[in-house]
Amino acid sequence: MSPIFYTELACQSLDSQVLDDAMCQRLLSDPSLEILALLEAAFKVRQTYFGRVVNIHILNNAQNGHCQEDCQYCAQAKSSKADIEEYGIKPDEEILREARRAYSKGASCYCMVYAGRKASSARIERLKRILVQIKSEFPDKEICVSTGFVSVEGAQELKKAGLSRLNHNLNTSEAYYPRICTTHTFQDRLDTLLAAKKAGLQVCSGVIIGMGEDITDIIDVAKRLRFLEVESIPVNFFLPIAGQLRPEQKAPLTPDFVLRVLCLFRFLNPRADIRIAAGRELYLRAMEVMALYPANSLFLQGYLNAKGASDENTLRMIKDAGFTIKSEQKGTVPFLGTGSMDLKTLSELRPTQ
Numbered sequence: 001m002s003p004i005f006y007t008e009l010a011c012q013s014l015d016s017q018v019l020d021d022a023m024c025q026r027l028l029s030d031p032s033l034e035i036l037a038l039l040e041a042a043f044k045v046r047q048t049y050f051g052r053v054v055n056i057h058i059l060n061n062a063q064n065g066h067c068q069e070d071c072q073y074c075a076q077a078k079s080s081k082a083d084i085e086e087y088g089i090k091p092d093e094e095i096l097r098e099a100r101r102a103y104s105k106g107a108s109c110y111c112m113v114y115a116g117r118k119a120s121s122a123r124i125e126r127l128k129r130i131l132v133q134i135k136s137e138f139p140d141k142e143i144c145v146s147t148g149f150v151s152v153e154g155a156q157e158l159k160k161a162g163l164s165r166l167n168h169n170l171n172t173s174e175a176y177y178p179r180i181c182t183t184h185t186f187q188d189r190l191d192t193l194l195a196a197k198k199a200g201l202q203v204c205s206g207v208i209i210g211m212g213e214d215i216t217d218i219i220d221v222a223k224r225l226r227f228l229e230v231e232s233i234p235v236n237f238f239l240p241i242a243g244q245l246r247p248e249q250k251a252p253l254t255p256d257f258v259l260r261v262l263c264l265f266r267f268l269n270p271r272a273d274i275r276i277a278a279g280r281e282l283y284l285r286a287m288e289v290m291a292l293y294p295a296n297s298l299f300l301q302g303y304l305n306a307k308g309a310s311d312e313n314t315l316r317m318i319k320d321a322g323f324t325i326k327s328e329q330k331g332t333v334p335f336l337g338t339g340s341m342d343l344k345t346l347s348e349l350r351p352t353q
């Protein structure tokens with residue numbers, strides 16, 4: 001295989017060009033492409049914007065279950081038969097304790113997740129109070145909140161109280177959205193992202209791969225997030241939920257495909273925090289550490305109602321591979337001195353043929 005294609009991926013991405021659909025499709029599906037060469041190309045982009053630093057995020061279900069929406073991938077949906085512990089909003093003191101624990105584990109961002117369609121004004125008031133408390137203790141740390149649909153005014157209030165980032169996942173393409181949810185639309189989700197942007201918040205918006213969508217849907221949502229200038233993109237791989245979607249997967253979630261998807265998101269969203277999220281352990285298995293070459297971030301301690309690897313194993317994996325955890329970062333020196341790949345200039349990278 002000629003190295004030209006790999007080089008062109010990195011060059012176009014670093015040059016802020018949007019890869020065309022043919023390149024994206026080839027990246028996801030051409031079996032003649034070497035995964036190590038793809039990872040090396042994606043790493044050139046990752047390293048340019050994030051060095052060898054890994055951002056750790058910890059999720060907390062501040063409330064669980066009782067949702068009247070029917071999102072087919074969610075254990076908290078009314079249609080779900082998953083055996084989860086349902087509870088209303090946790091007391092402030094408990095949420096605060098969990099925030100302290102998350103930051104002490106090395107998280108640069110603590111993410112509070114509330115189930116439900118929409119943030120009521122009562123919930124916004126409650127959230128503001130909690131945000132002020134967390135921010136007064138951890139002024140330099142990031143806080144992210146996922147709380148359903150939010151208006152511009154609601155988002156502005158949350159920002160004023162100390163919120164750094166609002167999470168609201170697009171999950172899949174606009175065309176495929178009606179297959180995964182009937183109680184709200186893709187446009188509803190888009191409106192919340194636009195409201196958050198308008199309020200001056202950073203936006204976190206993720207995807208779930210493996211819900212029966214086509215490769216074109218994956219490319220479509222990755223490009224949509226690029227055009228929205230989303231700062232943070234959790235890339236989840238579908239974990240089946242009892243009573244919910246049982247998709248026939250168009251492309252099986254092999255380690256090779258999962259890594260290609262992460263490379264695609266990196267090339268199309270070069271400056272975004274690309275987070276390897278749910279399904280990391282299940283689908284990548286022995287290849288898990290390779291995900292750190294396109295992705296610069298991960299979730300520690302599981303994914304809402306799904307358990308993840310132990311903290312210890314994940315932190316060791318990061319350090320053994322010579323990456324630095326953001327909270328331990330001193331300058332840009334890697335935690336272990338393994339010597340990082342030299343980044344060539346664009347002109348050096350581009351083939352002359």
Ligand code: SF4
Nearest residue numbers: 067071074077115116
């Ligand atoms: S709105 Fe949120 S909590 Fe409710 S079913 Fe959808 S994803 Fe789950």
